Amino acid sequence: TKTMEVLWWRPRRMEEHFSKQGIRGPPYRFLFGNVKEMVALMLHSSSKPMAPHNSHNILPRVLSFYTHWKKIYGSTFLLWFGPTPRLAVADPDLIRDILVSQAGLFERYESHPLVRQLEGEGLVSLRGEKWAHHRKVLSPTFHLDNLKMIIPLVGKTVVDMLAEWETVSSEEEEVEVDVSEWFQGVTEDAITRTAFGQSYDDGKAVFQLQAQQMVFAAEAFRKVFIPGYRFLPTEKNMITWKLDKEVKRNLMMLIGRRKENSNPTSCNQGGAKDLLGLMINASTAAKKRNNSKNSIDGASPTAEAIPIHDIVEECKTFFFAGKQTTSNLLAWTTVLLAMHPEWQERARDEVLEVCGSSHDIPTKEQLGKLKTLGMIINETLRLYPPAVAMIRRAKADVRLGGYDIPCGTELLIPIMAVHHDQRLWGPDAAQFNPSRFADGVARAARHPNAFLPFGMGARMCIGQNLAVLETKLAIAIILQRFSFRLSPSYVHAPTVLMLLYPNYGAPVLFRSLPKPS
Numbered sequence: 001t002k003t004m005e006v007l008w009w010r011p012r013r014m015e016e017h018f019s020k021q022g023i024r025g026p027p028y029r030f031l032f033g034n035v036k037e038m039v040a041l042m043l044h045s046s047s048k049p050m051a052p053h054n055s056h057n058i059l060p061r062v063l064s065f066y067t068h069w070k071k072i073y074g075s076t077f078l079l080w081f082g083p084t085p086r087l088a089v090a091d092p093d094l095i096r097d098i099l100v101s102q103a104g105l106f107e108r109y110e111s112h113p114l115v116r117q118l119e120g121e122g123l124v125s126l127r128g129e130k131w132a133h134h135r136k137v138l139s140p141t142f143h144l145d146n147l148k149m150i151i152p153l154v155g156k157t158v159v160d161m162l163a164e165w166e167t168v169s170s171e172e173e174e175v176e177v178d179v180s181e182w183f184q185g186v187t188e189d190a191i192t193r194t195a196f197g198q199s200y201d202d203g204k205a206v207f208q209l210q211a212q213q214m215v216f217a218a219e220a221f222r223k224v225f226i227p228g229y230r231f232l233p234t235e236k237n238m239i240t241w242k243l244d245k246e247v248k249r250n251l252m253m254l255i256g257r258r259k260e261n262s263n264p265t266s267c268n269q270g271g272a273k274d275l276l277g278l279m280i281n282a283s284t285a286a287k288k289r290n291n292s293k294n295s296i297d298g299a300s301p302t303a304e305a306i307p308i309h310d311i312v313e314e315c316k317t318f319f320f321a322g323k324q325t326t327s328n329l330l331a332w333t334t335v336l337l338a339m340h341p342e343w344q345e346r347a348r349d350e351v352l353e354v355c356g357s358s359h360d361i362p363t364k365e366q367l368g369k370l371k372t373l374g375m376i377i378n379e380t381l382r383l384y385p386p387a388v389a390m391i392r393r394a395k396a397d398v399r400l401g402g403y404d405i406p407c408g409t410e411l412l413i414p415i416m417a418v419h420h421d422q423r424l425w426g427p428d429a430a431q432f433n434p435s436r437f438a439d440g441v442a443r444a445a446r447h448p449n450a451f452l453p454f455g456m457g458a459r460m461c462i463g464q465n466l467a468v469l470e471t472k473l474a475i476a477i478i479l480q481r482f483s484f485r486l487s488p489s490y491v492h493a494p495t496v497l498m499l500l501y502p503n504y505g506a507p508v509l510f511r512s513l514p515k516p517s
């Protein structure tokens, strides 16, 4: 029957097809593929915290299924997600083919409907022309020159939040803070400034509503997925719909006010471009063009208006893609500096040298000169990449580095495995050694594409500059004011649940440094 064909015969033929090319993997099992074994391997490895306490050799724990099967079948192997074949590819040349040279033949994997509801139908999930249009409209927000506008504002948030610690800690006494929680306030602020600019307070209200929605969606995600469940008028769904309406209403008001208050052709707050302004602007420009009958410019792809629904979805996407990722990076950077006091000292010396010993918020120029801190952040992104893997799907039959990949095959790019590969990074791959980045990213490894915490190619992370800027800023401000070490209650247990996070939080002890006179 057709079911047997899909669930049994086709997977068996595929196995045969790959096996002939020398690609093997765990055998396909009826219906579930290798999912059960994967879950068992992951649960087993994450059941215990890591020993020794501060080992960075976290790959076997975090991607245990990958480490396990790689040992048996080699680094390019086939595994089964139900009846769908997924090819693990950790060779940087092949990865470059998938993400850059032959990117047109692969598409981003479509996430589960519930995850989609969480992440929004924005840049992350859009495809084709709509993606290209949005990416073009939104890119200017993330240019470093534009982002510098958020430094004083986000810096102030960090300083205000730190002031709370200063009241409890002193030069004699330490204060314990779970930084994995704490940094979420910082990243939320940064993303709100970037997205809404001058309309920060209104934007905050929108994001708070969206955060509530996410809590509901995340709860639903934990339950077994029932097709259509999302559309049933359950109590939770009613609340979600209400929140959805509320978000739209708020945004409509905000947009209306924006249009009234400012020159409609500018999205300015002193020259800075925010996401909302750019999206409104694209719409206004389009309307104008459409209204002017003699326009010969109608064919320009940027002339399309971005409807309110799409603006709402983009806001959701940026909140989803930009908040937790960056707060995880901030938390891991702090943990690593706490584990490696010699690097903490070096980073602090540099901050004091570049920014002076006053407590002024660092400027963009100063942040640009913090080379050691930049190296530390890169080394953190290498060892503890917040996004541990990426997935693509072949849109057609593809020839990839000598292999024939049938249409529909999924490709798993285990970012973290590439980052921990001794053949690429040398025998000290599992050590924290920021010096390896001293001559820049391209020279840090034996292959120029061995470092990809933000992906690669046209669909590379649009928020990369923001994430790094924010991290540099927050860590520099902390280094100016505090020394810190891990709390004895810290348990080293990096765990992946969509993103890489510390399973038991990241409690860190902070001690105030003598104040500048």
Ligand code: HEM
Pocket (backbone or CB within 6 Å): 108, 123, 124, 125, 135, 191, 317, 318, 321, 322, 323, 325, 326, 329, 385, 386, 387, 390, 391, 452, 453, 454, 455, 456, 458, 459, 460, 461, 462, 463, 464, 466, 467
């Ligand atoms: C340390 C922080 C971050 C990490 C590690 C990270 C990682 C990534 C990765 C690996 C991708 C590519 C995924 C793929 O190709 O399948 C990506 C895409 C993306 N990221 Fe980030 N990200 C971070 C911060 C941010 C921030 C702050 C924002 C927004 C404000 C953001 C927005 C996006 C968007 C919109 C995309 C999709 C881009 C497109 O397809 O055109 N990210 N990110």
